[in-house]
Each structure stands twice: as C-alpha cells, then as structure tokens.
Amino acid sequence: MNNNLDGLYKRVSWRLMPFLFLCFVAAYLDRVNVGFAKLQMQADLQFSDAVYGIGAGIFFIGYFIFEVPSNLLMTRAGARIWIARIMISWGLISSALMFTSSAATFYVLRFLLGVAEAGFFPGIILYLTYWYPAARRARMVAVFMSGVAVAGVVGGPLSGWIMKAFAGVNGWNGWQWLFLLEGLPSVLIGVWTLFYLDDGIRAASWLSEQDKLALEREIAADRTRQQHLPLARLFRSAKVWLLALVYFLCVMGLYGVSFWLPQLIKNSGVKDVFDIGLLSAVPYLVAAVTMVLAARHSDRTGERRWHTAGAALAGALGLVAATIYSDHTALALAALSVATAGILSTFPIFWSLPTALLGGTAAAAGIAMINSIGNLAGFVAPYLVGAVRDATGSTASGIYLIAASLLAGALLVVTAVRRLPGT
Template sequence: MGNYSGEASQDEALYGRIGRRLVPFLFLCYVVAYLDRVNVGFAKLQMQADLALSDTVYGLGAGIFFLGYFLFELPSNLLLARVGARRWIARIMVSWGLVSAATMFATGPASFYLLRFLLGVAEAGFFPGIILYLTYWYPERRRARIVALFMSGVAVAGVLGGPLSGWIMKAFAGAGGLHGWQWLFLLEALPAIVLGLWTLVYLDDGPAAARWLSASDQAAVLAALAADGGRREHMPLLAVLSSARVWLLALIYFLFVMGLYGVSFWLPQLIRNTGVSDVFEIGLLTAIPYGVAALAMIVAARHSDRTGERRWHAALAAFAGAAGLLASVHYGQHTMLAMAALSLATAGILSTFPIFWSLPTAMLGGTAAAAGIAMINSIGNLAGFLSPYLVGAIKDATASTANGMLMLALSLLLGGVLVLLSTTASGEMR
C-alpha cells in the first residue's frame, strides 16, 4: 500500500511538472487566438457604421472566417503531425497575427470578407493541433481537466478581452488618424506574433524531446500513453473520413459550436440591447458571463475526470446553455436578469467542450487522431460560419435577436440529446 501511494505521488508530481510547463503557455496562446478571432464582435460597435455594414453582412463576415478554417484544417493538422508541433504552431500564430492586424485596413464588405477568410486560413489547425499535442503528453484519464484548463482561455479571453477591447476602442479613437476599431485589430494582433516566435524556443515536439524531463520521467509518460494506445484505433486516413462515429461526433460538435459562436459574436450586441450604450461598460459586462464560465468548465471537467462519466456531463451542460439562452430572450430588456441568463448560457456552452473532446481523443490514435480531431473540428466549426450569419439575417428580417437565440437554444438541445443517444461513456458509438 505504501509503495502504491509512493508511485501515485510520483505520478502526480510528474504530471504537475508537465502541467506547469505546458498549460500556462498553451492557455495564453489560446486566449490570444480566441481574442483575435472574436474581437470583431467589439469592432462591430464602431466599424459597422464606418464601413456601412448591415447586420447580415457583419454576420457573414464574422462567420466567413470558418470557411477558410474548414478548407485548411485537416491538411494543417496532418502537417503538424509530420513536421512537429513546435514549428507548425509557431507558423500558425505568426501568420494569423499578421492577418488579424491587416483587418484594420478593411474598407467595405469585400475587403472585410477577404480578410476574415484569410484569418481562418492562417489560424486553421491551431485548436485541433493543440488538442492533438496534448495527447502526446497526457493519458485519457487526465485529459478532460487539462483540456478544460486550456479551453478556459476562451472564458478568460472574454473576461479580459471585453474590458480591454472596450478601452482600446474608446481611448485610441482618432489617435494617428485611425478609428478605435482599427487600433483594436492592430494592438490585439501583436501578442500572437510575439508568442508565435517564442513558441520556437519554448515548446518541445513531445516528451522524448523534452530536456527538462529526466530519462525515467520520459519513460513513465510514454508508458502511460502506450497503455492508452491499446484501446485506441489506428485507422487509415480514408477509414477516418468515412467513419460513421467520426461523422456523428462532428455533427454533435457542430451543434455545440452553433451555440458558442452565436453568443461569442453577438454578446456585446445582446448587452447593448438591454439598454447599455457605453462601449467600455459593455466590455466590462461581457466579462461576467465568461468569468462564470471559466469556473464552471473547470469544475465540470474535473468532476467528469473523477467519475469517468462523459455523456451526461456534456449533455447537461448543453441543456444548461440552452436554458440560459431562452431565459436571455425572456429577460432581454432587463440588464441584470439578462446578464444572469447569459452567464448561465455561456457557462453551459463552454462546459460542453472539454468534456466532448475526451470522446474522440479516447477513441482515436496515431494518424487517425490527427485526421479525426481535425475533421471533427473543421466540420463542427462550419457552425461558426453559419451561426453568426443566421443570427444576423434573422435580426435584419425581424428587427430582433430573440429568434436567433431561440435557434441556438434548439441546436444545443439537439446536441445534448445526440450525445445521450449515440455515445457511451468511453467514447464508443452504440
């Protein structure tokens, strides 16, 4: 018993050291990635009038990012597996930083569409690449909480990004002859370029290349991963692309992403609809739902790892997200009640993701993991194109965002039901 406790203690110490080395850095990279992806939601508050963009045009431009993302996601992840995580993640970050900064030069719908599309091309492969990279270090039983810590970057980007974006747009408006939204794109792109260059120095391609681990520690990590590998499939690429299980997971992810980006790209507008007009105050208020979500997703993922249960955790989170969206419609004219509802919605939606990603990473290994993760993420993220566009089109047609929020709630409900009906706790399809 004493020997077992000693081994367990050593194991925890090892993964604690790995976590302290990798998670803060990857988390910071994801904060920057998500901020550069969705800061267009804040820019909208000023650039829409400056560029004469309708809500439909804005929604299409916000979402067209995901068409470029979709087209280049799978090849990007396969290249990461081939050339190594360190160099490929660095390339992704520097290129998306440059394109994000260039969005300050948008002059109308056409250039707005082009730059958003190119941003998707540049960033394609980052998120699934990190998910794949974490499978190089962590066995399945530890993965949900690590993915939750990494993905809490979405929530923290909301907490920090809202006030920061509002402040930049207000404080820099007119400086150097530029609008506040132009400064927003420029200043928030610079960290991506800096972190991308630092990635070349800081990251290792895997445990075997990590000089900060001893030979015995490297062997322990690789042994834990090898034990997982016996339960995962190493399918040929064509088999992955035609797998009914992978397609079903992609559909479920699509439905969850509908909710995520519907809220992400429209949250500032939803808060404005309650009667708040100052952009800095709107930025501060957006921090509240994301702050609640950061805590909720870590708690949910830790509980899921501790119990080993995945599907009910993911489904209940999706149902909570749907309930929050429905309540936000009902209380849309009352700022405090609407903020409570949007906090529930954001917490529920974000809590689905780290638990969801435990399913394909437990099921697939090797090249199948690189291809399967990228395929699920790229197809799922097409909802990032469709969701903001539909919300914008519905708003233009009905002069209200309420019906758009109802659509997103139905998507989350269906995704939760499919998780319960179609997946076992271990990630295998019935």
C-alpha cells in the first residue's frame, strides 16, 4: 500500500510541482530584478542608495497590508482563479516599472507590485497542504522554493544580457527592456493557470475516484493533529508570533543577498553587467541543489529545528566571509555561495513548522500572517544596507547586520521553538 501511495504522490508531484515551480521563478524574478536594473537605472535617474533601498523594500509594505486578506480570499475564490489573478496583475505592474522616471513613480510602482503579489507565496504554501501531509511537505516546499535559486541562475545572465543587448533599442534604456521582457511572461503564465491548475484533490479530473479517496484519507489523518484556532485567537497566539519573528530574521538574510548580490560581485572587481549576471548565477546554482537535499534529509529524519538553525548559521557565516574577502572575486563568490545556499535552505524546512501546527481557516490566515510579518524584512534589509552604504561608503556594516539577524534567528529556533509539532 505504501508503494502504491508513493507512486500516487509521485504522479501528483509531476502534475503540480513543475508548474508551481515555473510560477515561482517568474514571481521571484519580477520581485528582485530591480537589483540588476539598479546597475544602470540608479545612474540614469540619479537615485541614491537610500532611494534604491526604499524602492526595493516598499514592495513589502504593500505585500504586508494585503497578505492576510488575499489568502483568506483564496479560500473563497479558489486557488485556480486567485493565483491567476495574482500573476496577471503583478506581471503587468512589473512591466510598467519601465516607465519609472522619478523616485516617486519608483516607490508607487514597487508598492503596487507588492499589493498585486500579496498572497502568492502563502497561497501556494496553503495549496500544498491541500495535497500533501506534513511528512511529505518539506521536500515539496523545497522543490517549489528552488524557484528562487533557479530565478537567480537564469535571471542573472538573462538580466545582464537584456540590459547589454537591448540598451538603446527603440530609444529605451537596457533596464527598461529588463522590466518589460521579464514582466510579460508572468501575464502569460497567469492565463495558463486558469486552464491548468485544480482547486484541490476533488476537482482534479486526471485522478480516479480511488486515487482521490486515498489522498483525502492522508490529508484527513494529518488534519487531526492540527489546531483549528478561531481567527481572534490566532492573532494572540504566542507560537504564531514566535514563528513570525524567526521568519523575519531569516528573511533579512534572503533579501540582503537578493537585492545586493549584483552589487557585492561588482564590488569584488567585476564591472561588465553581463559578467556580473553570469557570476551571480553560481551562488543560486549551489543553493538549488543544497536546499532540496537539506529538505529531503529533514523529511527523512523528521527533525526540523536543528536543520533550520544550521542552515541559518551557514548563511550568516557565509555573509561574514564574503565581506571579509570582498576584494577577491573567487573567494567572495565562494562565500556568497555558502551564504545563499544556507539562507535558502532554511525556508522549506521552516515552513514545515506552521503548516504542521495550523489547520482550516487558521492555516490560511496564520501562514499569511507569518509570511507578511516576516517579509517586512524585505523592506528593512535593502533599506538598511543602502542607508549604511550611503553613510559609510561601504556595504560591509550593513551586511554584518544582516548576518547578525540570521544568527539571532538560528539561536531563537534552537532555544525557543521546542514544543511545536515536528520539531
């Protein structure tokens, strides 16, 4: 029976995961391509590092405000329609960033991009709970989140090539072409979502009735171990707030790297934007492999806490080493690879904690709440590094602060996250 069930889940995974992975590659590329656009846009528009940091981070203010409502609306509208809506709207707004002409328009469009994308990531995490029990979920989240790494592998060289090859075409700058050409695929994938994605097990026409019943039994057994908290109690739950804090500290590391990686490589002595794009793919390629292996090991052993903390610690040490060797391209790139692999490996394992704890409406709101609070670090991290760089002329102090937040997250997971299921 277990072999039959493993085979069934393999079929489900081949149906769902490549598509969800593709969605996340498009989403993450549109979220962080501003890091590459900065290499040209900042000089063209005379933006300071602080202005860039605010613009990069204000995305997460809109994201924070609309995250919980978006996830609750998905439970009513259905995953297929709601995820399609998110992708189409964010693709259009991401493309519209090509019309940025001032700090004000930059801020407004980045804020609206956050509003449009709010609910996508927690919506997919919630969607995976419709299909997979907790014991199988970390590796699926890892496959989905490896889209971050692949967006880095593909996005770096692609972004560098677009900005170099299209500069001046039709009178537009390279960074304007970057926003246009990387935004439109999200719109097309959003339309595809309407025809491809199913709202859940019961709606899947490609499954037999026997298959549906087998999957539903697995999900039903899993939900008996979850807490179905009323929304009022959810927002007063110390466990949920603790998980949100841990996530915030880890996300500081993610966006410290995502928004500043091209600049850190440039600081090591690489000047050509295409070369920067190629080299920026290396840390993400290492991370793509590492995060899947770490999640598989965590699923196999059933241990979550030390896996999460160890990955965060590796990320912190990698950032420190990258800063120390910032003037040596090969050593800086090796350290950034360790940092990126460690940081990205924390997330699929981390998300096994709240999804094992929460069920029902509490899962939709709780996942969104943890994600929205945590992603406020996406505002804090780039602004912090940018402000410190403006004040000191160096990114070093800002990167050290990002590393310290990862260390704090690792310590908090080890010392405080003790009594949650699956830790």
